[in-house]
Amino acid sequence: MMFGWLSIVRLGMVQMALGSVVVLTTSTLNRLMIVELALPAVLPGALVALHYGVQITRPNWGFLSDSGGHRTRWIVGGVATLAAGALLAAAAIPVLQTAMAVGLLLSILAYALIGFGVGASGTSLLALLATGTHPDRRAAAAMITWLMMIFGIAATAGIVGALLDPYSPARLLRIVAGTCGAAFALTVLATWRIERGLTPRPAPEPMPFREGMAEVWAEPRARAFTGFVFLSMTAYFMQELILEPYAGLVFAFTPGQSTTLSGAQNGGVFLGMLLVGISATALKLGALRDWVIAGCTGSGLSLMAIAALGQTGTGLLVPASVMLGFFNGMFTVAAIGAMMALAGEGREAREGTRMGLWGAAQAIAAGFGGLAGAAAVDALRHGLATESAFGLVFTAEAVLFFAAALMAARIMDGPRRAPATGGKAHV
Incomplete structure (x- = not known):
């Protein structure tokens, strides 16, 4: 018992949700820090590097999903952590303008959460695809999930760009909250009982x-x-x-x-x-x-x-x-x-x-x-x-x-x- 095409597309929807949240932090918030807040470009660059750096924990997340089984719980939990980090990163933007030290601490915590969330969900998602996809379908599965991620990035960037004008911190927080909520809901629906039909793992x-x-x-x-x-x-x-x-x-x-x-x-x-x-x-x-x-x-x-x-x-x-x-x-x-x-x-x-x-x-x-x-x-x-x-x-x-x-x-x-x-x- 392995994944059919519908299940592969469902997991692609999770990848799309991941891309839609991450793009907010690597593009929209990056631009706001540099342009609207007039902060040095090295600051958002270092925060993005931090989100990559903490993903050195990916082997831990993969090992936990191997040991505990039910990879979907790690996927959903990872997306929840990612969403929390993105919300905190957006909330830190106005704080950076009024209290730089506090805003910086909030941003560091936020981008660390983003990295942990991406690591936990992304690693478990790929492991689930690897264990549940027939060898003949792996190239197509990779194509489907990555194209859906690209679509999620492009669609979110376009929609958020249109909704964010005129910019205000409150409007930013509402948009990010809506995006994160939609991404989490999509992840829960996409992964619901998706492992039920797979051959039991030893x-x-x-x-x-x-x-x-x-x-x-x-x-x-x-x-x-x-x-x-x-x-x-x-x-x-x-x-x-x-x-x-x-x-x-x-x-x-x-x-x-x-x-x-x-x-x-x-x-x-x-x-x-x-x-x-x-x-x-x-x-x-x-x-x-x-x-x-x-x-x-x-x-x-x-x-x-x-x-x-x-x-x-x-x-x-x-x-x-x-x-x-x-x-x-x-x-x-x-x-x-x-x-x-x-x-x-x-x-x-x-x-x-x-x-x-x-x-x-x-x-x-x-x-x-x-x-x-x-x-x-x-x-x-x-x-x-x-x-x-x-x-x-x-x-x-x-x-x-x-x-x-x-x-x-x-x-x-x-x-x-x-x-x-x-x-x-x-x-």
Whole structure:
């Protein structure tokens, strides 16, 4: 007994709820701190980094969901914690204006709650997908859940942007409360009795977290895949903070044109995800490893093209960015599908712990990659021309993607071994 398509879509609704709340804290509240409150940009940047940092606890959440069973309770509890953190973060905005120290303490607590909530719910959600999705449907499941998350982010950003004018702290709090309430209600409805039809899981042997984590870390493939996740995600996030400044400083893009560039890149991500989900599931074209390798290699080539365009002054930045998004989307869906497959390998009833380990690697890489890319550009611009500084960083990012492709070729199963990736107990 495994998930049908309706159950997969229901879990995608949870991912959509997660994205709709997180985007409030990483975009709307970020802008309010910098523009309306005139605070240094480093403050919201540090708070967002904090929310990534506390997600190093993801293995703990995965281990708890493995040990206690009923992953939905951890999903619902995590979304409740996330919603509480988002409400507190919104409430801290006017406090920052009148009592900076108190507002800062409230914000630190809020963003820590946000990180814990995302870690608990996101890790348990992926573990549930891994244990309940048939191997043939994993690429499509990854595509569905991530596209729904992107939709939730885009829809929430658009609706909140329209409702927030004219801005007032009270209006902000009402909007955030409404969004969080809707996200929590959607999560409860989407997960209601969703585990009831699954094949019962064997109870794991009771043991402390350290021992359970040590067992997973001792598995060569789990350990190698952790390195792959960190390497590829560092490459993925290095361009996040520098592509739009690159467009403005080197290609003289206006703020509106830079926003359009970002939208075009996300359109490419959507198409790449759609291609892998349909090809790998409906058309049975290629193993997930092949799509991961193609996505990483294509991302690296696109970044080298973006770097070269700055040196030549050729005005093809938008199509090159679309191609980068396309291969990023291809890589993302295939890597998540492979992650679901690998989560079922090794010792039984440890899917959540493995997902947590890889989620922690992703979160650390997201924070490290973004900061490393921005810091490297700042440092290089002191001694090099602007286009050369950006070009070197994009090239370094491309090298990381090529290294990730080589690593994927070594540690992931090819077509001949594909049936073994289904896991032993639950898929």
